[in-house]
Amino acid sequence: FRVSEDGEGRPRAGVRGRGQREALHLGALLVRHGYLYPLRDPRSLALRPDETPYRFQTPYFWASTVWPASELDYAIYLAKRSIQRRGALLDHEKEHYDQLQWKISHAWDLVVTQAREQLRAMKQRRRGDRLVITCQEQAYWLVNRPPPGVPNVLEQGPERGSCAASRLQTVSTARRGACHSPYLKFSSQRGPHDPILSGCLPSNPWVTDDDTYWAVNAPTAATPTRLRVERWGFSFQELLEDPVGRAHFMDFLEKEFSAENLSFWEACEQLRYGGQAQVPALVDAVYQQFLAPGAARWVNIDSRTMERTLAGLCRPHRYVLDDAQLHIYMLMKKDSYPRFLKSDMYKGLLTEATVPVETKRRVFPFMRKPRHCSPSPALPTAGPGGGGED
Numbered sequence: 001f002r003v004s005e006d007g008e009g010r011p012r013a014g015v016r017g018r019g020q021r022e023a024l025h026l027g028a029l030l031v032r033h034g035y036l037y038p039l040r041d042p043r044s045l046a047l048r049p050d051e052t053p054y055r056f057q058t059p060y061f062w063a064s065t066v067w068p069a070s071e072l073d074y075a076i077y078l079a080k081r082s083i084q085r086r087g088a089l090l091d092h093e094k095e096h097y098d099q100l101q102w103k104i105s106h107a108w109d110l111v112v113t114q115a116r117e118q119l120r121a122m123k124q125r126r127r128g129d130r131l132v133i134t135c136q137e138q139a140y141w142l143v144n145r146p147p148p149g150v151p152n153v154l155e156q157g158p159e160r161g162s163c164a165a166s167r168l169q170t171v172s173t174a175r176r177g178a179c180h181s182p183y184l185k186f187s188s189q190r191g192p193h194d195p196i197l198s199g200c201l202p203s204n205p206w207v208t209d210d211d212t213y214w215a216v217n218a219p220t221a222a223t224p225t226r227l228r229v230e231r232w233g234f235s236f237q238e239l240l241e242d243p244v245g246r247a248h249f250m251d252f253l254e255k256e257f258s259a260e261n262l263s264f265w266e267a268c269e270q271l272r273y274g275g276q277a278q279v280p281a282l283v284d285a286v287y288q289q290f291l292a293p294g295a296a297r298w299v300n301i302d303s304r305t306m307e308r309t310l311a312g313l314c315r316p317h318r319y320v321l322d323d324a325q326l327h328i329y330m331l332m333k334k335d336s337y338p339r340f341l342k343s344d345m346y347k348g349l350l351t352e353a354t355v356p357v358e359t360k361r362r363v364f365p366f367m368r369k370p371r372h373c374s375p376s377p378a379l380p381t382a383g384p385g386g387g388g389e390d
Contacts, residue, residue: 024049032153033063037139045142055132061140063154069144072111075100077141079115092147105302106334189234193227201225201356216356219243226353233341236333240265248349252340260297261328261336264290268325272318283316291324301327 028047030036036054037045047054059065078097082089089097101108122130146152192198205213216225224244232239239245246262253259267290271282290299291309301309305327312320340346 032143034139034143035062037135039135043138043142045139055135057139058136061136063143069141071100071104072107074141074145075104075108075111076114076118077137079111080119083115083119090147096145102302102304106331193231202358212356216354223352223354224349226350226355229346229349229353232346236337239337239340248345249337249340252343252345253336255345256336256339258336260290260299261332263297264299264328265325265332268321271321274318276318279318280316283313283320286321287313299324299328300331 024047027036031038031045031047031054034045035057036047037057038048039053039055041052074096078089078093078100081093082097100111104111122133125133142150144154195204200213202212202216203210205211215221217228219242221244228242228244232242232245239249250259250262253262264286267282267286271279271286274282289295290297291301291306292298301324305323309321309324
């Protein structure tokens, strides 16, 4: 596809007058949306009125396909360009590259591995095929991640939004369903664990005067109940809030030689909720144990978070380690916690967990056990000769 010098857009047959302007407008739209891309200057998606050759984009990279442009795919693309050009990226690409490296730092090893694998597979192709694929990828990302100052043709503008007025009722119904689904999932998941909705085993201590329920669910119970162990699988926060669950999670991390992550998180919690007078000493203790070079229990934190944390240590306060704590928390949540739920340790805890036997109700519930109450220490006791009011 070429555009002639006089501004006439034609594959080989010409059009005249108004048809010329319509053809140029259609061609410009096709180029801006990535269905055509220039071969001489692939960095600029513009239709030029000259002999610049254009090539049709492969359907795999069309904007009308269902394939979304994810941050992970863009990070892999920038990593490939950085490896090929030894870091010689454009200014806005360098900025995006640094932002993505911080944003998805937990999966950056996967990004670099995928980039190297794709480059290795690319080297096995012919030189012409490599050039075509490179131009196709570049045109795709120019549409989905345009440079600064270039309008994004994929944004939902006001004209497009007005076209959806006829579907307002359908969209509203869909949104209501999407809003209700998290609440329905939460209710169905936690319904069997609600003592009011589903009852509690062995019995309700407020009804039967039997405190076995409190004993088996104590924070330091030796053997947790099955419902309690099941709640550890609801969320990572549910596991950390249970002292017994956190202790078993610590045992699991010790087997994987990463127990320092949970210890660091606990130390940060102690700093956050500890006394104000102890803040400087706690900050120094955490730094010496987990963050200092050559520390005994050094934790793996990315360079940016470490720089911000070390800069804040000059003026210590109870929230100075929040960034580092959040980084370690997300690392455990996305890596260690899923492996803990799939481990033999957690499956064994589910198997060995106790299921309390329901306490039988009395035949005559109005006949309560006699309560043995001791006199209040505030009341005076009577002497041998008796005592009381005159």
